Amino acid sequence: MITGSIDYCAIGQRLRAYRIAASLRAEDVAESLRISRAAVYRLEKGEIVKIETLERLANLLQTSLASLLGIDTEYYSSGEGFFERMRQLEEQSTHIYSHFDPFSFLLTSPNYLSHLAMMLGESSQTLDLQKYATTLSILKDRKTQFYQSVPKVINLISLRNVERFLHIGLVGNLNLSPGRKSERMLLAREEVYHLIALLEQQSYAPTIAITQHAIPSITFQIFYQNDNPISLAISPFRLGELPNVTTGIASITSSYDAIKRYRLLFDKLWQDSAKDQQAIDLLKATLEKF
Secondary structure, three states: OOOOOOEEEEEEEEHHHHHOOOOOOOHHHHHHHOOOOHHHHHHHOOOOOOOOHHHHHHHHHHOHHHHHHHOOEEOOOOHHHHHHHHHHHHHOOEEEEEEOOOHHHHHOOOOOHHHHHHHHHHHHOOOOHHHHHHHHHHHHHHHHHHHHHOOOOEEEEEEHHHHHHHHHHOOOOOOOEEEEEEEHHHHHHHHHHHHHHHHHHOHHHHHEEEEOOOOOOOOOEEEEEOOOOOOOEEEEOOOOOOOOOOOOOOEEOHHHHHHHHHHHHHHHHHHHHEEEHHHHHHHHHHHOOO
């Protein structure tokens, strides 16, 4: 029997995220473990009794028992599982420190999900359609959840990334006709106008800053419950121009040292960043250049 102060709910959430990352249905897990589908769903709700079950699940999902228990770094080699885990952590958090390229998906317009579907369709002729649908569904749930619960997200945005976003446009590959490329550049402009509109709202202005300094190419989020850090998520996946949701290895850790170092980096960049009206003016000037 499993005893002690273990967060069963978190284990269940990791099980679900790893199952999605492995492109397995609950039925597939049930068949492999010779249990019922209902039992799989109970496991994903945190109803776990035997350590042997977790060991078998770890082998099936190609991860470690330590990762499932949350005492080691979690690794995700596909976007679906990582984005599901992000959704779970965002649901638990009171505030989040975020850096994404070009900026957080949560700050995009209501039309952006359809634009992303278009770009993903262009990015690869061999993209698994089921994985594509799963990714978009999870992202839709993330945004819906964000607007319902509204954890405070402090967003650090790189001006260089915004400039590249405007220059390239919302494309999945670069082999587009000049006319279509111009259309996609206009769509990118609309997203930046939407970002400016958020900045002009008093509720968002204090939580968005634009930095002109060099910024890490890797994206990250730091999750907090009140003053307590929960996790640090680091990702190679990107949802902007030339998106990638299939190639790379994302990681999630609760290491105090890792969280501390990334928070110090975030605070250093945030301190000298443009905020409020200065950020609005900087984005408007950037739009004029393109």
